[in-house]
Amino acid sequence: MNHPSTNSTLIRRLALPCLLFLLGSFNPLAERLNIVFILIDDLGWTDLGCYGSRYYETPNVDRLAKQGMRFTNAYAASCVCSPTRASILTGKYPGRLHITHAIPIQGAARIKEPLPMIEATYRKNLALEEITIAESLREAGYATAFMGKWHVCWENKFYPEHQGFDLNIGGNNMGNPGNYFHPYDGQWRMTPRHPITRWNTLPDGKPGEYLTDRLTNEAVAFIEKNKSRPFFLYLSHYAVHTPLQAKKELIAKYKGKPQTEHHGNATYAAMIESVDQSVGQVLKKLDKLELTERTVIIFTSDNGGHGRITSHLPLRGNKGSFYEGGIRVPLIFKWPGKVKPGTECRVPVISPDFYPTLLAVTGLKERPQQHVDGVSLVSMLKQEAKIKPRSIYWHYPNYIGANHPGGARPCSVIRKGNWKLIESLEENRAELYNLKDDLGEKENLAMRMPKKTRQLRLLLEQWRNEAQVQMPKHNPDFDGK
Ligand SMILES: [Ca+2]
Numbered sequence: 001m002n003h004p005s006t007n008s009t010l011i012r013r014l015a016l017p018c019l020l021f022l023l024g025s026f027n028p029l030a031e032r033l034n035i036v037f038i039l040i041d042d043l044g045w046t047d048l049g050c051y052g053s054r055y056y057e058t059p060n061v062d063r064l065a066k067q068g069m070r071f072t073n074a075y076a077a078s079c080v081c082s083p084t085r086a087s088i089l090t091g092k093y094p095g096r097l098h099i100t101h102a103i104p105i106q107g108a109a110r111i112k113e114p115l116p117m118i119e120a121t122y123r124k125n126l127a128l129e130e131i132t133i134a135e136s137l138r139e140a141g142y143a144t145a146f147m148g149k150w151h152v153c154w155e156n157k158f159y160p161e162h163q164g165f166d167l168n169i170g171g172n173n174m175g176n177p178g179n180y181f182h183p184y185d186g187q188w189r190m191t192p193r194h195p196i197t198r199w200n201t202l203p204d205g206k207p208g209e210y211l212t213d214r215l216t217n218e219a220v221a222f223i224e225k226n227k228s229r230p231f232f233l234y235l236s237h238y239a240v241h242t243p244l245q246a247k248k249e250l251i252a253k254y255k256g257k258p259q260t261e262h263h264g265n266a267t268y269a270a271m272i273e274s275v276d277q278s279v280g281q282v283l284k285k286l287d288k289l290e291l292t293e294r295t296v297i298i299f300t301s302d303n304g305g306h307g308r309i310t311s312h313l314p315l316r317g318n319k320g321s322f323y324e325g326g327i328r329v330p331l332i333f334k335w336p337g338k339v340k341p342g343t344e345c346r347v348p349v350i351s352p353d354f355y356p357t358l359l360a361v362t363g364l365k366e367r368p369q370q371h372v373d374g375v376s377l378v379s380m381l382k383q384e385a386k387i388k389p390r391s392i393y394w395h396y397p398n399y400i401g402a403n404h405p406g407g408a409r410p411c412s413v414i415r416k417g418n419w420k421l422i423e424s425l426e427e428n429r430a431e432l433y434n435l436k437d438d439l440g441e442k443e444n445l446a447m448r449m450p451k452k453t454r455q456l457r458l459l460l461e462q463w464r465n466e467a468q469v470q471m472p473k474h475n476p477d478f479d480g481k
Helices: 004-026 059-067 081-090 133-139 211-225 248-255 266-288 351-361 450-467
Strands: 034-040 069-071 143-148 167-169 231-236 295-301 331-334 343-345 391-396 411-416 419-424 429-434
Touching: 034 266, 034 351, 059 266, 059 295, 059 331, 081 133, 081 351, 133 143, 133 231, 133 351, 143 211, 167 211, 211 231, 211 266, 248 266, 266 295, 295 351, 391 450, 411 450, 419 450, 429 450
Parallel strands: 034 231, 034 295, 069 343, 143 167, 143 231
Antiparallel strands: 069 331, 295 331, 391 411, 411 419, 419 429
16 A cells, blocks of 8 residues: 555656656647758759759759659649749649739730730739648748748738738749849849839848858848747748849859750759758758758749750750640658658649648648649658559640740640540641650650540549639631731
């Protein structure tokens, strides 16, 4: 029989640990994983070591791929910046959002010849009514930060701080920095075409400071500051978009390196290496703070690389095109303890999928009314099951303009299994490719396979109706010559 005083001592000794344990089980924040979402601008499918380049050097990103899952059929929701970015934030296709081109470009105005269609006047600001992924995570107690290129609005009342981010470093309405070196503004500063001060969200800095490094330092500082609570860091580098500008020593390194068959621009390579160093710094900081095991890292791009700078062969096309080179992008997903290191996923996935996936990864409830076009990738990340077969869609009722020769004209696109169909909205014409046999989209099978072509066009039409996309209109002044 125990002595009463021994019992009470025991109770006293156990009370505090029990209370802490119970509090821990009921505290939803205690188990929440951190999220670091790294978005690179205009980084093409083959622009990394782990995606096949032997010229560009990306040891840190390659290491990340070895620690996580590398997707080989990941797609951006558009072949240009703003639509993909809006899609990541909302879980909706650009066509549904009516944000279908790079804000504020109406490309038709930049084309001299008469055009058969009048392009859609699309939305130039991501609506505040959208509940962004940042708003969902902040609501669940996350510290949220946006760093770098935003480009989903034209007016400053739609900046990141109004869309769920506690902190906005450098995010504004512009698609590229006038200059990658401080004070960053370059030729764009306060011109009549761009009357809004670009860098009002990144006012300070040191002479000679390089933008990619600056954003990295800000990211690392944010991680340090929020190490004791769950955080969502959206590190959206302006790199590797034009203007081509990099640090001298890195350019010199690549100038001394033999070019490969498809890659050989030393400055571009140096910009990519700075991005890679950025990833390395973030990984190092997480390690140092012992946060690595509770941090999910996603690395991807918003569209293909620039055709005048890099090549994505064997893929056809580049940024500004709906051939694979314009929309197929790198995607690496690291989820410690859940994603088996060094795995690969070949199933097609697309920008709206991030939203429901991140909710599932962090144990938050889905918001099906919001991320209507996304599917959670968790079962594939865990290698438990493939997602349900589905078609994925693109819609582009616009003209690229003159910057990307051979770029997109009004079209809708569907990928279903290995089949991909690009439907022209200018004329009654479609291209059909079997990506399994013809990754380079060289052989248009539409004439040979009329039944398949009809099926896919019908699916596209049904989807356009359901998503209530905007359509271009026929130009009554176009005489067809
Ligand atoms: Ca882009």
